[in-house]
Amino acid sequence: MKCADYDKIFKIMGNLTPLKVDCGQLCGGACCKGDSKTGMLLFPGEESPLTVIEGENGQRLAVCNGTCDRSSRPLSCRIFPFFPTISENGKIFVEPDLRAVRLCPLLEHSDEIEFDPKFFKAVKKVGKILARDEECRKFLENITEDIDEIGKFLE
Numbered sequence: 001m002k003c004a005d006y007d008k009i010f011k012i013m014g015n016l017t018p019l020k021v022d023c024g025q026l027c028g029g030a031c032c033k034g035d036s037k038t039g040m041l042l043f044p045g046e047e048s049p050l051t052v053i054e055g056e057n058g059q060r061l062a063v064c065n066g067t068c069d070r071s072s073r074p075l076s077c078r079i080f081p082f083f084p085t086i087s088e089n090g091k092i093f094v095e096p097d098l099r100a101v102r103l104c105p106l107l108e109h110s111d112e113i114e115f116d117p118k119f120f121k122a123v124k125k126v127g128k129i130l131a132r133d134e135e136c137r138k139f140l141e142n143i144t145e146d147i148d149e150i151g152k153f154l155e
């Protein structure tokens, strides 16, 4: 059963990206250079036309060969390198996904970059939709914990 309406979620994200220009030119598309053992984490109930493998802790990961049909890329790719974190009282924030801190130059130079506010509004909206579903909310909580832990380590 679908945990959240991913068709609706993908529609909200549309073609939005953190910048109004192609950030892949900054880094040679570093986030699309995984291999057959690394992949993008799928959200609970999210389906993908890509090959899906089981990662550590039973997570489902979508793997690609570095190219994809943008209209069918996973949600993790659409919101990268940010994440809709959730507070203890259920409030959604859009924060840098510190799991990508060593990979993505957007996080390293975030103070100097002019981001597209529409992207952040969309990620927040998506976070709110996900938080309405129990399994997805738990997923947001777990990743928020991971991001917070990395944040403490980086302080």
Ligand code: SF4
Residues within 6 Å of the ligand: 023, 024, 025, 026, 027, 028, 029, 030, 031, 032, 080, 081, 103, 104, 105, 106
């Ligand atoms: S690693 Fe960051 S800057 Fe590079 S393409 Fe991915 S999101 Fe853009």
Ligand code: SF4
Residues within 6 Å of the ligand: 031, 032, 033, 040, 063, 064, 065, 066, 067, 068, 069, 073, 074, 077
């Ligand atoms: S699915 Fe597409 S956007 Fe996501 S990592 Fe692969 S090539 Fe990049």
